[in-house]
Every structure is written in structure tokens, then in C-alpha cells.
Amino acid sequence: xxxxxxxxxxxxxxxxxxxxxxxxxxxxxxxxxxxxxxxxxxxxxxxxxxxxxxxxxxxxxxxxxxxxxxxxxxxxxxxxxxxxxxxxxxxxxxxxxxxxxxxxxxxxxxxxxxxxxxxxxxxxxxxxxxxxxxxxxxxxxxxxxxxxxxxxxxxxxxxxxxxxxxxxxxxxxxxxxxxxxxxxxxxxxxxxxxxxxxxxxxxxxxxxxxxxxxxxxxxxxxxxxxxxxxxxxxxxxxxxxxxxxxxxxxxxxxxxxxxxxxxxxxxxxxxxxxxxxxxxxxxxxxxxxxxxxxxxxxxxxxxxxxxxxxxxxxxxxxxxxxxxxxxxxxxxxxxxxxxxxxxxxxxxxxxxxxxxxxxxxxxxxxxxxxxxxxxxxxxxxxxxxxxxxxxxxxxxxxxxxxxxxxxxxxxxxxxxxxxxxxxxxxxxxxxxxxxxxxxxxxxxxxxxxxxxxxxxxxxxxxxxxxxxxxxxxxxxxxxxxxxxxxx
Amino acid sequence: xxxxxxxxxxxxxxxxxxxxxxxxxxxxxxxxxxxxxxxxxxxxxxxxxxxxxxxxxxxxxxxxxxxxxxxxxxxxxxxxxxxxxxxxxxxxxxxxxxxxxxxxxxxxxxxxxxxxxxxxxxxxxxxxxxxxxxxxxxxxxxxxxxxxxxxxxxxxxxxxxxxxxxxxxxxxxxxxxxxxxxxxxxxxxxxxxxxxxxxxxxxxxxxxxxxxxxxxxxxxxxxxxxxxxxxxxxxxxxxxxxxxxxxxxxxxxxxxxxxxxxxxxxxxxxxxxxxxxxxxxxxxxxxxxxxxxxxxxxxxxxxxxxxxxxxxxxxxxxxxxxxxxxxxxxxxxxxxxxxxxxxxxxxxxxxxxxxxxxxxxxxxxxxxxxxxxxxxxxxxxxxxxxxxxxxxxxxxxxxxxxxxxxxxxxxxxxxxxxxxxxxxxxxxxxxxxxxxxxxxxxxxxxxxxxxxxxxxxxxxxxxxxxxxxxxxxxxxxxxxxxx
Ligand SMILES: [Zn+2]
Numbered sequence: 001x002x003x004x005x006x007x008x009x010x011x012x013x014x015x016x017x018x019x020x021x022x023x024x025x026x027x028x029x030x031x032x033x034x035x036x037x038x039x040x041x042x043x044x045x046x047x048x049x050x051x052x053x054x055x056x057x058x059x060x061x062x063x064x065x066x067x068x069x070x071x072x073x074x075x076x077x078x079x080x081x082x083x084x085x086x087x088x089x090x091x092x093x094x095x096x097x098x099x100x101x102x103x104x105x106x107x108x109x110x111x112x113x114x115x116x117x118x119x120x121x122x123x124x125x126x127x128x129x130x131x132x133x134x135x136x137x138x139x140x141x142x143x144x145x146x147x148x149x150x151x152x153x154x155x156x157x158x159x160x161x162x163x164x165x166x167x168x169x170x171x172x173x174x175x176x177x178x179x180x181x182x183x184x185x186x187x188x189x190x191x192x193x194x195x196x197x198x199x200x201x202x203x204x205x206x207x208x209x210x211x212x213x214x215x216x217x218x219x220x221x222x223x224x225x226x227x228x229x230x231x232x233x234x235x236x237x238x239x240x241x242x243x244x245x246x247x248x249x250x251x252x253x254x255x256x257x258x259x260x261x262x263x264x265x266x267x268x269x270x271x272x273x274x275x276x277x278x279x280x281x282x283x284x285x286x287x288x289x290x291x292x293x294x295x296x297x298x299x300x301x302x303x304x305x306x307x308x309x310x311x312x313x314x315x316x317x318x319x320x321x322x323x324x325x326x327x328x329x330x331x332x333x334x335x336x337x338x339x340x341x342x343x344x345x346x347x348x349x350x351x352x353x354x355x356x357x358x359x360x361x362x363x364x365x366x367x368x369x370x371x372x373x374x375x376x377x378x379x380x381x382x383x384x385x386x387x388x389x390x391x392x393x394x395x396x397x398x399x400x401x402x403x404x405x406x407x408x409x410x411x412x413x414x415x416x417x418x419x420x421x422x423x424x425x426x427x428x429x430x431x432x433x434x435x436x437x438x439x440x441x442x443x444x445x446x447x448x449x450x451x452x453x454x455x456x457x458x459x460x461x462x463x464x465x466x467x468x469x470x471x472x473x474x475x476x477x478x479x480x481x482x483x484x485x486x487x
Numbered sequence: 488x489x490x491x492x493x494x495x496x497x498x499x500x501x502x503x504x505x506x507x508x509x510x511x512x513x514x515x516x517x518x519x520x521x522x523x524x525x526x527x528x529x530x531x532x533x534x535x536x537x538x539x540x541x542x543x544x545x546x547x548x549x550x551x552x553x554x555x556x557x558x559x560x561x562x563x564x565x566x567x568x569x570x571x572x573x574x575x576x577x578x579x580x581x582x583x584x585x586x587x588x589x590x591x592x593x594x595x596x597x598x599x600x601x602x603x604x605x606x607x608x609x610x611x612x613x614x615x616x617x618x619x620x621x622x623x624x625x626x627x628x629x630x631x632x633x634x635x636x637x638x639x640x641x642x643x644x645x646x647x648x649x650x651x652x653x654x655x656x657x658x659x660x661x662x663x664x665x666x667x668x669x670x671x672x673x674x675x676x677x678x679x680x681x682x683x684x685x686x687x688x689x690x691x692x693x694x695x696x697x698x699x700x701x702x703x704x705x706x707x708x709x710x711x712x713x714x715x716x717x718x719x720x721x722x723x724x725x726x727x728x729x730x731x732x733x734x735x736x737x738x739x740x741x742x743x744x745x746x747x748x749x750x751x752x753x754x755x756x757x758x759x760x761x762x763x764x765x766x767x768x769x770x771x772x773x774x775x776x777x778x779x780x781x782x783x784x785x786x787x788x789x790x791x792x793x794x795x796x797x798x799x800x801x802x803x804x805x806x807x808x809x810x811x812x813x814x815x816x817x818x819x820x821x822x823x824x825x826x827x828x829x830x831x832x833x834x835x836x837x838x839x840x841x842x843x844x845x846x847x848x849x850x851x852x853x854x855x856x857x858x859x860x861x862x863x864x865x866x867x868x869x870x871x872x873x874x875x876x877x878x879x880x881x882x883x884x885x886x887x888x889x890x891x892x893x894x895x896x897x898x899x900x901x902x903x904x905x906x907x908x909x910x911x912x913x914x915x916x917x918x919x920x921x922x923x924x925x926x927x928x929x930x931x932x933x934x935x936x937x938x939x940x941x942x943x944x945x946x947x948x949x950x951x952x953x954x955x956x957x958x959x960x961x962x963x964x965x966x967x968x969x970x
Contacts, residue, residue, distance in 0.1 A: 081533045094532070101526050103533060202532040207760035235535050236762055314760055317565050320576020321530040325626070341571050341624070368567070368755035377757060 002027035003163045004484070007072055007220040010166055014061065014071050021061075021071025024166075025054035025115055028073050032117070032164045035487050040139050041149075041159035043078050045118035046085055053115040060113065069227055070113030075165035077156045078119040079126050080211065081200040082106055085116070089202050090134035091124045093328050093352030103200020104232045105169060105211050112227040117165050120155030124354045125319065126171055126204045128152050129179060129426055132417055133356040140413070141183060142485040143451055147410040150180030153214065157184040160214050162487055167215040167224050171201055173208045174307050175405075175430025178442035181214055182405035182454020185444045185483070187471070188214040189221045192461050193437035194239035196225075197232030203318040205311035206237075208434040217481045218443060218472040222246040225464060241462060249465045250472040255289035257470060260398035264300035265429055270407035277446030277453040278404045281474060285402065288473050293398050297390040302383045303432035304424060309367050309380035310435070316364030319357065324348035359420075384435045391436035395460035400470050404429055405442040405454035429456065439464050443471045444480040489687040490722070492715050494644035494680055496653060500667040501613065501675040502545045502634035508612040509536030509579060509632055520618075520627035528632035530574035535761050538563070542634035543586065543765070545666040546610045548775055549636060550587025552660050552782055553605045557772045561586050562764040563610075567755040571624065572614040574631050582756040584764075585609035592640075592660075593784065594652040595802070603653060604641040611635050636667070642681070642692075647711040650680060654704055655806070659783045663808045671703050680711055683728070684718045693718070693728060698742055700734035710735035714742050786811050794818060794826035800834045809851065816855035821862050832862060836876055840883045853882050861889040871950055874898040902949040904956060907940070910948070911956045914939045915964075926965055933957065 002024050005013070013019035029047050036042055050073060057071035076082060079089045081099040083106075088094040102110065110116070123133035131139040131154035139154045141147040142162040149158040153170025157180035160168050170177040172190035181188025189212045196211050203209060213224030226247060231240040261282060266275055286292055323345045324330030330348050353361070367376035394401055406426055416423040433440045433456075440458040447453060457474075459467035475481050504514050510527035526534040547557055564582040590605035615631040617624055638657065644650055658669035658676060668675045678701055683693035698714055701707045713735075718728050733742040758764075781789070787805045790796050796804070805811045814833055818826045837858070841851070861882065865875045870893055878892045893899055901907055914936060915922055925932040933954075940953045 087532070089532070097532070099526075099531065099533070101531070101534075198533075199535050200533040203761075205760075234537060236537050237760070313757060317567055317575075317577050317755075317757070320567060320569065321532070321574060323569065323571070323576060325571050326529055326574060326628075327531065342569070345569060345571075365755065368757055370753045370755075373755075373757075 001163075003031040005166060006216045007069070007166045007223050010072060011069075011223075021054040021057040021073075021115060022051065024071065025050050025073045025117070028117060028163075028165060031162075035162050036164060038140060038145055038487070039142055039158050039162045039164065040137050041120050041155045041162060041164055042075070042118045043088065043090060043121050043136060043155065044086060046116060049085070050115050050117045057113050057115060065113070067111070067113035068223065069109065071115060072113070072166055073115040073117045074109065074224075075117050075120045075156055075159045075168040076106065077122050077126075077153050077168070077170045079122055079171055079202045079204070080106060080169060081202065082116065082119065085119060087119065087202070088135075089125045090122045090131075090136055091352065091354070091357070092135045093322050093324075093349075095329060097327055099200070101200065103211075104197035104234060105228050106200065108227050108230070109169075114227075120153075120159050120168060122155055123152035124357050125202065125315070126152040126173060126176055127315070127356050127360055129175070129423055130411075130413075130416070131155060132413065133354055135354055138413055141410050141451075142487060143185060144410065147412050147451070148183065150183035150406075150410060152176040152180075153188070154180045154183075156214050157181050157186055157188065160184065160186045160216060161485060163484070167213060167220050169211055169224070169228070170214050171204075171209055171211050172430075172434065173204050173311060174434050175427045177212045177214060178405050178430050178440060178454070178456055179427060181442040182444075182452065183410035185452030185454075185480075185485075186214055186216060187218050187221050187441060187443045187475075187481070188212065189225060189441040189464070189468070190433065190439060191225060191229065191464055192239075192439045193434075194237055195439070195462060195464065196228045197230075197235040197238045199232055199234040203314075205314040206318060207314060208307075208311055218441070218468055218475050219247065219250065221441065222250060222468050222472075225468075229464070239462070244465045246465055246468050249469060251469055252473050252476045253289050254285055254470060254473045257285075257290045257400070258293055258398040259285055259290045259470065260293045260295045260394050260401040262295050262297040262300070262394060262401060262403060264297050265403035268407075270404065271409065271448065273446070273448035274404050274406070274408060274453050277448070278402065278455045281445040281455050281478075282402055284474055284477050285470065288477055290470070295394055295397060297394055297432075299383065299386045299390045300428075300432055303387055303435055304428055306380040306383040306387065307431040307435060308363065308424065309376050310384065312360040312364035313368050313377050314364070316361045316368065319353075319361055322349065322352065324352070328352065387432050388436045391432070391438055391460070395438070395463075399459070399466050400463070401456075401458040402470075403456050403458065405456045406430075409448050409451035409453060433458055437461065439467055441467050441471050443475060444483075445474075445478075446480060447483075488723070490684045490719055491687045491689070492645050493642045493683050493685065493692060494646075494650060494711065495642035496640045496644060496650060497679045497681075498638045498654070498657060499677045500636045500638065500661055500669060502542045502610075502636055502666055503668065504539055504541045504545065504634055506539060507632040508539050508542055508610070508634040512632070514633055516629050516633065518629055520625075520629060523629045524631070528574065529628055530576075536579060536759075538762060538765070539634060542610055544775065545634075545664070546586045546608060546636050547767070547772060548664050548779060549638070549661065549666055550590060550608045551772075551776050551779055552664055553587070553590035553592055553608065553638070555587035555590030555605060555608060557587055557767060558584065559767055559769070560584060560764060561767065563759045563762045564756045565759045566611075568752050570614070572617045572626060572631075574615060574628065578611060578614070579759055579762070580611035580637075580756075581609035592653065592656060594649060594656055601649070603643040603649075606639045606641050608636060608638050611637060647708045647715065650711050651704060651708045654678060654707060656783065659806050663780055663782055671701075674702070678707060680707070680714075682711060682714050682718070684715060684722065693722075694730050696728060696730070697732040698735060699732060699745065700736075702737065706735055706737060709740065710742060713740070717742065780808070790814070794830075796827055796830045800827075800830040803834050803838070804830060813851055813855050817858045817862075820856050820859035821866075824859075824862055824866055828862060828866070829858070832858065832879075836879050837883075840880060844883070852884075853886075857882050857889065864889055864893065868902055868949060869893070869900060870898050871900050871946070871948075873946055874900065897945065897947070899947060900949045901944050901947045902952050904952060907944075907948055907953055907956050910940055910943050911953065911960055914943060915960055922961065922964070925961055933961075
């Protein structure tokens with residue numbers, strides 16, 4: 001079935017002419033029609049636009065063009081702005097908002113010839129770990145539809161796992177690519193902060209957000225990152241460094257590679273099968289030539305509170321623009337009842353935002369307030385420096401770290417919605433990396449009761465080639481990534 | 488009781504740049520509403536700011552001109568507050584690490600000067616403009632994201648006059664640098680004053696009142712004077728001054744209550760994560776310092792020294808760089824003429840013409856060569872001063888050359904004694920009574936007779952020569968009668 005292809009396999013067939021982008025796109029649209037009623041990965045599918053782009057790609061290829069992703073159908077998380085396609089961040093507030101511009105990553109994908117299938121579900125404004133905070137619906141895990149796909153890029157991860165796209169883009173602020181990749185058994189990479197332009201990603205926490213690829217395997221992540229990465233003059237935090245050839249650097253061996261194993265990421269009441277699977281993976285790496293290094297990252301436990309303070313503070317300002325004045329929903333009720341603009345704005349926001357978003361805005365506003373700033377925001381920034389130092393020290397001794405992505409496999413829908421702390425604690429293995437600002441990839445490393453287990457390969461700043469290579473070598477030596485859910 | 492007034496000033500000045508502070512939109516605000524806008528200055532989701540280097544340079548140059556230090560590290564912060572003209576819900580500004588700190592500016596203080604400390608100069612973005620129409624409020628976002636400098640003094644001013652001198656001086660500096668038009672009426676320069684008064688000799692400060700809405704230099708002077716009196720009256724009745732913000736009501740000539748400090752915003756400043764901190768290289772700053780133009784103080788000192796121009800005139804000449812340049816060019820073109828004569832004509836007649844005419848600040852419709860030619864003709868006695876004023880007015884309004892205007896309008900001065908002697912004889916013959924008055928010691932009659940001579944020559948008589956001839960003839964008659 002064409003929709004089951006990886007990106008690299010599809011490119012081979014598009015190049016040898018045995019498949020057209022139109023056929024491939026049609027096959028995926030059919031797949032979406034067949035399965036997405038169950039999975040609910042997509043908030044909207046742009047079938048017409050996708051077919052048009054596919055035909056255009058076929059025409060370009062027939063004229064000898066060789067753009068790297070020419071004709072490859074992809075899905076985009078709905079916090080990424082797409083010119084002419086509604087972009088809602090799964091919020092009622094942005095219902096009907098169609099950006100007049102493409103995010104830089106989208107422009108780059110389009111230039112590379114990619115076909116955009118549609119926009120995938122997410123927690124509202126990317127705030128959450130299950131897609132249960134979407135204002136529209138919850139996405140279901142393709143491996144067990146009673147479970148969450150993870151979040152916030154749960155729609156993208158589920159779409160990849162369910163073969164509803166060849167690859168997808170997500171965003172990762174505290175694990176929002178890696179955690180759903182782990183829950184859905186796909187590969188998902190968070191690039192180094194500054195590696196990929198943030199222009200056009202609806203900001204959640206500006207100092208933490210990065211867009212990254214989700215794919216069926218490591219090779220596909222390398223191909224997607226190749227196109228996404230690079231300096232953007234429109235994003236002052238993007239970094240002007242050359243982009244290496246990620247795909248070309250993939251190697252099946254790990255000779256001489258030093259892999260760190262930080263003890264803080266193991267034990268501590270995590271699901272035993274998860275720990276066992278990651279420890280098995282470490283042995284595989286050793287057999288491939290890697291040297292394992294035990295080490296300690298003592299500030300790991302402080303990542304969670306520091307993350308929630310910093311990300312909420314930034315979010316409280318980033319979301320202030322949603323006042324209904326220039327775009328987005330402004331409620332008629334509010335217009336009628338409101339005495340003045342302040343009341344109109346507050347009613348608009350009251351009705352436009354979901355509970356989790358309001359919670360974070362309030363938390364962020366509080367921690368930035370006069371008299372609390374030093375105790376919360378400033379302290380959290382200091383902790384962030386210490387966590388960064390933990391990572392710096394680890395990467396001075398090792399080329400990469402291998403740790404579990406999540407303490408457990410995917411939880412049931414509804415299981416944690418009333419226990420926010422439990423929900424937040426599920427992210428403890430991913431948050432630190434965002435605070436440190438370096439890169440990581442989550443890949444499949446086993447199953448527990450039919451549910452995927454993810455492990456992360458973490459790397460230093462701009463060491464994407466290194467982590468892709470470690471993940472690739474492991475993947476080549478195992479067959480986990482070849483398994484697919486039955487739908 | 489005698490009170491001392493304490494004033495601190497905050498001035499916002501629009502920075503002249505080609506594009507806005509954080510996006511590529513044109514910084515021309517005269518365009519139709521909402522035509523110079525983009526995702527960034529409309530705060531569309533996902534848009535990101537990029538710092539305008541030209542605005543940073545303009546602010547640093549201002550700081551250098553105000554003798555500020557330029558710290559090597561600076562950053563931008565988010566100032567959070569909610570208002571419909573503020574698209575992002577926060578303003579990108581600078582909180583604790585401004586571009587420029589600890590400077591000073593000298594202002595006149597009687598015969599002396601007084602030094603005001605400048606606390607800081609920082610860079611931020613402007614908001615959109617609200618337009619209220621009936622029950623609706625409209626927003627023009629052309630102004631949204633325009634670069635804006637904020638210049639803050641220490642509380643070193645002591646009177647409304649100080650404020651006026653400060654603003655005049657500051658505006659001159661901004662205009663010399665070319666960083667802002669300083670036009671208050673158009674809102675390119677906006678100022679707020681914090682005012683308190685305290686019994687003379689007291690060591691603690693009184694309660695501060697903030698005045699906004701002062702849209703002209705005159706309004707600043709009037710508003711501050713009004714507020715000082717208001718506070719004094721309150722204290723003298725044993726009442727309290729409350730910490731409030733007031734606005735100047737131009738029509739009613741009084742300050743009106745705007746809001747109380749109890750509703751003061753907590754702006755929740757924090758570093759803008761979208762903009763990495765800036766490192767300013769010493770070399771660049773020193774380079775900019777070297778390239779500063781000659782500023783008003785230095786220019787005034789030099790004009791006085793090089794040209795011997797009087798202090799009051801110098802102060803007026805250096806207020807605009809173009810005026811000072813015009814003065815120097817005219818002096819150069821008018822070889823042999825006393826520079827003070829050029830100064831007199833500029834400060835007197837030319838300024839009067841400029842103030843009558845609606846011309847942009849610093850713009851002069853005549854050339855230094857035109858003025859120099861005119862003054863040289865006056866100097867040589869070809870025309871008299873009254874004619875020179877007429878010629879200047881025509882040059883100013885219609886252009887041309889002084890020579891040609893004098894010829895066309897027949898203004899050339901009659902200096903020949905033989906020509907004027909006949910006129911004098913005729914005037915004396917036709918006015919026996921004033922002549923008699925004069926001879927009886929009524930000196931004022933001479934003025935009347937001079938007037939008659941000027942009238943008879945249609946103003947062309949050389950006044951010195953005519954007067955001399957009149958006196959000689961009259962004195963001759965006195966001798967005749969006495970003999
Ligand atoms: Zn703009």
C-alpha cells in the first residue's frame with residue numbers, strides 16, 4: 001500500500017517513475033477517509049490543495065526538477081501558520097483564522113516540493129501532553145484507541161503512526177514532539193534551539209519552542225530536518241550556522257561513540273518495562289561499538305518546576321495578543337453586554353480560551369508580578385542555568401545520552417485530566433532538554449502490552465547529526481520501527 | 488511659605504528611520520490608515536520582531552550627544568499591559584538595561600547655565616493610533632511598531648521655565664542629529680512631567696503628580712505653571728496633594744484628573760525571549776561619537792568666538808542647525824561685512840518673515856548668497872535700511888536677485904548732495920511753519936521735515952545725507968535771522 005511507504009522509499013519510487021505524487025496523495029487521502037474517523041488526527045484536511053500540489057510536483061518532476069521532498073505528502077501541527085489554510089492551534093479563539101503568510105518552515109517545505117495534506121490536532125496552543133486540551137476533540141492512539149496519542153503534537157504523531165501521512169511537523173516546548181512520538185511508536189526530533197526558524201509558529205514559550213519532524217523512521221526525520229533547518233533573518237533567535245548533510249552522515253556502526261547514561265533518568269517508580277526496554281537498547285548500542293558512560297545530572301528534578309514557571313510566564317505575554325480586536329473570535333454576547341473595551345476583551349478571552357490555557361496564563365502572570373518575580377521567574381532562570389550546566393558537563397564527557405522518553409507508556413483517555421500533577425510529571429524526562437536548548441530524538445525501542453516504548457537520544461547544541469546517527473544505527477540493528485498498528 | 492518645585496521630565500521622541508522598529512514596514516505615518524502594516528506590527532500569531540539597527544544607532548547617537556555612557560550590554564524587555572492600541576498586549580521596551588545611561592544637558596539659568604542630569608535614554612516601539620468616531624473606536628496601526636526613544640531626566644528641574652529651556656535644547660539636539668523632528672504638535676515629540684513641591688529647605692520630596700497631554704512647548708510651560716500653583720494652593724489650605732496622573736486641558740487652561748496611582752499598572756517586565764541581548768562594541772560606539780555633528784553648545788561657543796556675535800543672538804542662531812549654517816554661509820559670502828550685521832538681520836527681519844510664513848522648521852526660502860548680496864548693497868549705501876527690508880520680503884516671498892528688485896522698484900538710494908539739495912530747498916520752501924517751529928527750538932519739527940524729504944524722494948534719500956543737508960540749511964537760516 002502506497003500510504004505505508006516511508007519518505008525515503010516513496011522518493012525512490014517517485015524518482016524511478018513507478019509512482020506519481022498524485023497516486024501517493026490520493027492513497028493517503030483515502031487512508032485518512034478510512035481511518036481518521038477513529039483516530040481523529042486531523043483538524044482539517046485540504047484534499048483539493050494537496051492534489052493540486054501533487055500534480056504540480058509531478059509536472060515539476062517531469063521537467064527534470066529534483067527538489068528534495070518533491071511530491072511527498074506531509075501533515076502539519078495546527079500551531080504552524082499556513083497561508084490560505086485555517087490555523088486554529090486547536091483553540092476556539094482562532095476558529096476561522098486563516099493566516100496571510102506561511103511559517104518559514106512551511107515555506108521551506110513547499111520550496112522543497114512537499115505536499116501539505118492538512119493540519120493536525122494538538123492541545124490548545126500546544127499546552128498539554130495528550131491532545132485532551134484540544135477545543136475540538138481528542139486524538140486516539142493508533143495502537144490502542146482508548147489511549148491518548150500524547151501531546152501536544154499528538155495529531156501529528158498519530159497521523160504518522162496510522163499511515164495518514166508520510167511524515168509530519170510538530171513543535172516541542174517541553175517534549176511535545178518526543179513524548180507523542182514515544183506514545184505512538186514513531187520517530188520525533190526536537191532540534192537545537194535556533195536550528196529551525198520559529199517564524200510562523202504560534203508562540204507558546206518563545207525561549208523553548210522548536211519545530212521538528214516526526215517520521216516513520218530516523219532516515220525520514222533526517223530528510224525532513226534537512227529541509228527545515230537553517231538561518232532565518234525573520235527569527236532573531238535562529239542561528240546562522242551551516243546545515244550539515246544529515247542523511248549522508250547516517251552510519252550503521254557506533255564505534256568510538258560515547259553514550260552517557262544519567263542515573264536520574266532511571267528507576268524512581270517508572271514503569272519497569274520502559275526501563276528494561278531502554279537498558280536493552282543500551283546493550284544494543286554497546287554491541288554496535290559504543291562506549292557507555294554512567295553519569296549524574298543532579299538538577300534533573302528541578303526541571304519540572306523551572307519549566308512550568310518559565311513557559312507559563314512567556315505564554316502569559318505571548319497570548320496577550322488574543323484580544324479579539326484584530327483577528328480571531330470576538331463574542332457577540334460580549335459585544336452586547338460589555339460596558340467597555342476592557343470588559344469586551346476579558347469576555348472574549350474568557351470564552352475563547354480553554355481551562356488549561358487560562359491556568360497557564362494565570363500562573364505566568366502571577367510569577368511575573370511585582371513582588372513575586374524574584375522568587376519565581378528569576379529563580380527559575382537561575383535553575384535553568386544549572387540544568388544547562390548539567391547538560392554541558394554531560395556532553396563534555398559524552399557524544400550523546402540515552403534515556404527513556406516517558407516514565408510510562410500511553411495512558412488512557414480521561415485518566416489524568418483531573419490530576420494535572422500526574423499529567424505534568426509524565427514530562428519529567430523531556431523538559432530538561434528544552435531548558436538546556438539542545439537537541440534530542442525519540443525512537444521506538446520496544447513494546448509493553450502492545451503499547452510502544454520510546455527512548456531518547458539526546459545531544460549537545462547543533463549535534464543533530466550525532467543523535468540522528470546513534471538513533472539510526474540502533475534502528476538498523478533492530479526491527480521495532482517496522483511494526484505498525486492494526487487499523 | 489516659600490516652596491521649592493521639583494520636576495522630572497520624560498520625553499518620547501519618534502526616531503526617523505526608513506522602516507519600523509521591528510518589521511520592514513515603511514515608517515511613513517502619513518499614509519492612509521492601515522496601509523503600512525504587516526503580520527509583525529499587527530501582532531499576527533507566529534510573527535517575530537527583528538531589531539532595526541538604524542533606530543539603535545540613532546538612540547546611541549542621542550545618548551552620546553547627551554553625554555551618556557553606553558553600556559556594553561543591552562537588551563529588550565516586554566512591558567505587559569492591555570489596551571486596544573497595543574497589538575501584542577505588550578510593548579517591546581527596555582527596562583533595566585537601557586541603551587544609554589547617566590548623561591547631562593546644560594540649560595540657561597539667568598546669565599549662567601544649569602546642568603540637568605539625564606537618567607537614561609532607551610528605545611521602544613510606539614502603539615497604534617486610536618480614532619474615536621461616535622460610538623466606535625477605530626485603530627490605525629501605521630504607527631504601531633514605530634521606533635520611539637524615551638529620554639528621562641533626574642528630578643533636577645525647578646520651574647516651568649527650566650522645562651521650556653530643557654525641551655528647546657533637547658529638541659535642538661535631536662534635530663541637529665537628524666534623529667527626530669521633535670515636532671510636538673504632530674506628536675513626534677511627547678512629554679510628561681512629574682511635579683512635586685515642598686517647603687523650601689525640606690529634605691523629603693512632596694507627593695508627585697504626573698502631567699500628560701502637553702502638545703506644544705507653550706502647553707508645557709502653562710501646564711507646569713498651573714500645576715505648581717494648584718499644588719501650592721492645596722498645601723497652603725492644609726490639604727494634601729494626591730499621587731495622580733493629570734492631563735493638560737488646552738481649552739480650559741487647566742490640568743484635569745486622569746487616573747489615580749492606586750490603579751497603577753504592574754507591567755510585569757521580563758526580557759523578551761524573541762530578541763537576544765545586544766553586545767555593543769566599543770569601537771563602534773567610539774566611531775559614532777567621532778562622527779557626531781557639532782552640537783548647539785559647541786556651535787554657540789564657536790560662533791561667539793569666531794564671529795564676535797552677541798550672546799542672545801547666538802542662542803537664537805544655533806537653535807536650528809540649518810539657521811546656524813545659513814548664518815555662516817552668509818558671513819562667508821558677504822566679504823567685509825560685520826558678522827553681527829548678518830546676525831542682526833537674521834534674528835530680526837528674517838526670523839520675523841519665517842515666523843509669519845508657514846514653513847517647516849529650519850527651512851529658509853532664500854539662499855545665503857541672496858542675503859549676502861542684499862546686505863552688501865545696504866553696506867555700500869546703494870539702498871537704505873527701509874528699502875532693504877522691502878527687498879528682503881520680496882526675495883523671501885517671490886525670489887529673484889536684490890539688484891533686480893532694487894532696479895525694478897526704483898529703490899536705489901539718492902546719496903548725491905546736489906540731487907538732494909534741491910529736494911531739501913523745495914521742502915523748506917513748502918513748509919514755512921515747521922521751519923519756523925524748528926528755528927524757535929522745537930527740535931521735533933526736524934523729524935517732520937525729514938519725513939517730507941523721504942516722501943518727496945519716495946524713500947530713496949540716503950537718510951544720513953538728507954539729514955545733514957536739512958540741518959545745514961536750517962542752521963544757515965538761523966544765522967540769517969539772527970544777523
Ligand atoms: Zn510591519
